[in-house]
Amino acid sequence: MTAPADAGRGTSTDVPPVEVENVTVRFGAITALSDVSFTVAPGAIHAVIGPNGAGKSTMFNVLSGVYQADEGQVRFGEHRLDQMRPFRIAGIGVARAFQNIALSATQSVAENLMLGRHHLTKAGFIAAGLRLPRATREGRRHGERVAEIAEFLELGDKLHTPVGVLSYGDQKRVEVARALCTEPRLLLLDEPVAGMNAEETGRMAESIREIRTALGISIILVEHDMGMVMSLADRITVLDFGRRIADGTPAEVQADPEVIRAYLGSGDEIDPSDAAAAHGASSHPSDTSGTRS
Numbered sequence: 353m354t355a356p357a358d359a360g361r362g363t364s365t366d367v368p369p370v371e372v373e374n375v376t377v378r379f380g381a382i383t384a385l386s387d388v389s390f391t392v393a394p395g396a397i398h399a400v401i402g403p404n405g406a407g408k409s410t411m412f413n414v415l416s417g418v419y420q421a422d423e424g425q426v427r428f429g430e431h432r433l434d435q436m437r438p439f440r441i442a443g444i445g446v447a448r449a450f451q452n453i454a455l456s457a458t459q460s461v462a463e464n465l466m467l468g469r470h471h472l473t474k475a476g477f478i479a480a481g482l483r484l485p486r487a488t489r490e491g492r493r494h495g496e497r498v499a500e501i502a503e504f505l506e507l508g509d510k511l512h513t514p515v516g517v518l519s520y521g522d523q524k525r526v527e528v529a530r531a532l533c534t535e536p537r538l539l540l541l542d543e544p545v546a547g548m549n550a551e552e553t554g555r556m557a558e559s560i561r562e563i564r565t566a567l568g569i570s571i572i573l574v575e576h577d578m579g580m581v582m583s584l585a586d587r588i589t590v591l592d593f594g595r596r597i598a599d600g601t602p603a604e605v606q607a608d609p610e611v612i613r614a615y616l617g618s619g620d621e622i623d624p625s626d627a628a629a630a631h632g633a634s635s636h637p638s639d640t641s642g643t644r645s
């Protein structure tokens with residue numbers, strides 16, 4: 353796979369850190385997130401993991417502007433993500449790919465990806481409708497970029513295929529490709545391998561790694577699959593019952609007794625397959641489902 357020729361905003365030098373500071377979110381009597389802090393270094397792959405109900409989805413929704421924090425703040429450079437609406441967040445170079453596929457099934461891969469470039473389109477609908485030269489040129493440029501990004505995610509031969517007939521794994525790849533089409537500096541992935549088989553999981557992990565290498569952007573992934581993040585993340589924040597219980601490298605997190613307790617509920621060692629995964633392999637989500645005591 354090759355990097356797109358025009359690699360978006362390129363290197364990590366113009367990607368600021370993400371600073372999550374003392375974030376608390378309550379739903380009535382339930383505290384979904386309690387005083388959670390972590391920092392995502394520029395250009396890092398940072399995973400947020402935890403067993404069922406740990407607060408991962410709530411954190412994803414705070415990062416992407418869907419939920420407002422009751423306390424604390426989330427900064428992305430000079431911007432306060434926790435104070436911005438989702439559509440404004442897209443405008444500062446933050447893209448999201450959802451756990452539940454949110455694509456138009458009847459439209460082709462290319463058409464779905466083109467929707468991701470909508471906010472980058474300058475010519476406007478009337479000029480495009482009248483096929484004015486500037487709009488035609490711009491449309492061609494966007495089409496080329498869409499084709500590059502599709503190629504990057506191994507979807508190049510499926511550009512004109514309706515999304516609805518693609519395999520589940522390919523649909524998830526289209527979801528990620530569409531997020532990349534917005535030329536983000538920060539990519540938020542909500543359980544990118546949920547429901548995937550081992551082969552699809554391995555391909556997705558490889559793609560995420562290549563995206564970071566080629567584009568130099570930061571990637572935050574919220575994930576249930578412990579084995580998958582061990583193989584991929586530079587740093588991992590572990591949540592349990594809304595609290596941060598660990599934050600460190602995969603090796604540090606994996607050896608942390610509180611993490612082991614939270615995942616296995618018994619104080620036993622984490623599945624050795626996770627250790628293998630930390631050195632390059634991947635495992636199926638079901639290998640590491642969040643069990644509790």
Ligand SMILES: Nc1ncnc2c1ncn2[C@@H]1O[C@H](COP(=O)(O)OP(=O)(O)OP(=O)(O)O)[C@@H](O)[C@H]1O
Nearest residue numbers: 379382384402403404405406407408409410411576
């Ligand atoms: N909209 C909501 N209203 C009320 N309670 C909520 C809401 N969203 C989440 N919660 C509660 O907040 C806590 C954290 O939930 P969250 O979905 O963030 O966890 P999670 O780690 O994503 O779990 P899972 O892995 O099962 O998806 C849970 O107790 C959940 O029931």
